Amino acid sequence: EVQLVESGGGLVKPGGSLRLSCVASGFTFSSYTMHWVRQTPGKGLEWVSSISYNSNYIYYADSVKGRFTISRDNAKNSLYLQMNSLRAEDTAVYYCARDLEQWLILGFFDYWGQGTLLSVSS
Amino acid sequence: DIVMTQSPDSLAVSLGERATINCKSTQSVLYNSNRKNYLAWYQQKPGQSPKLLIYWASTRKSGVPDRFSGSGSGTEFTLTISSLQAEDVAVYYCQQYYSTPRTFGQGTKVEIK
Numbered sequence: 391e392v393q394l395v396e397s398g399g400g401l402v403k404p405g406g407s408l409r410l411s412c413v414a415s416g417f418t419f420s421s422y423t424m425h426w427v428r429q430t431p432g433k434g435l436e437w438v439s440s441i442s443y444n445s446n447y448i449y450y451a452d453s454v455k456g457r458f459t460i461s462r463d464n465a466k467n468s469l470y471l472q473m474n475s476l477r478a479e480d481t482a483v484y485y486c487a488r489d490l491e492q493w494l495i496l497g498f499f500d501y502w503g504q505g506t507l508l509s510v511s512s
Numbered sequence: 513d514i515v516m517t518q519s520p521d522s523l524a525v526s527l528g529e530r531a532t533i534n535c536k537s538t539q540s541v542l543y544n545s546n547r548k549n550y551l552a553w554y555q556q557k558p559g560q561s562p563k564l565l566i567y568w569a570s571t572r573k574s575g576v577p578d579r580f581s582g583s584g585s586g587t588e589f590t591l592t593i594s595s596l597q598a599e600d601v602a603v604y605y606c607q608q609y610y611s612t613p614r615t616f617g618q619g620t621k622v623e624i625k
Contacts, residue, residue, distance in 0.1 A: 434605070434616060434617075434618050434619055435562065435605055435607070435616040435619075436616070437613055437614040437615070437616070440612075440614075449612050451613050452613070485561060485562075490564075490567065496609060497550075497609030497612070497614050498552040498564065498567055498607060498609045498614070499552075499554070499562070499564060499607075500564050500573075501564075502561040502562055502563070503561065504561055505561055
């Protein structure tokens with residue numbers, strides 16, 4: 391059974407940093423493109439970042455480019471999102487998600503974790 | 513960026529009746545070289561993460577009931593629930609993966625009348 395478990399969310403002051411983690415199980419993590427998607431009541435679902443299976447291809451939404459860094463450790467079946475210079479508008483539930491097929495970057499989300507909540511507030 | 517717009521924002525349908533959700537994109541998501549529409553649909557039940565229902569505009573994910581179907585091409589798409597069941601109460605989202613940034617519609621809330 392595919393499982394994605396996020397952690398690392400919490401309350402952070404504006405300008406602060408936080409790292410989210412996602413541990414995967416039930417599939418060959420090292421073969422799949424992975425993504426971060428966030429959800430806010432006001433803006434709905436927003437794609438944040440993607441990383442190919444071998445980390446050779448990385449993409450970011452303009453809203454986080456230069457502040458967030460996606461990475462992965464295939465030996466640990468783990469995906470990360472390092473978030474710096476956090477703003478109030480980054481407040482959201484952050485989901486990690488898996489792409490549909492091995493080796494490809496299709497860009498839609500076959501499996502989702504349960505999400506971790508980030509709140510940015512003073 | 514491709515903007516995805518869903519209609520209606522919400523709808524109430526009687527059990528066993530048809531529910532239809534529309535999704536329009538500001539530019540075509542049909543890739544001419546393979547004739548595939550880069551459009552997916554998700555279902556999000558209250559308190560849960562989104563779940564993939566349909567991709568390539570009309571391919572149902574394995575395990576998704578066949579009362580869910582997707583249609584359309586280019587810039588206009590439809591998700592149809594042929595016979596609404598109580599467990600289908602949810603918010604439904606379309607998403608394009610034709611280009612980066614991947615973008616979602618604002619969601620359509622489906623309720624029981």
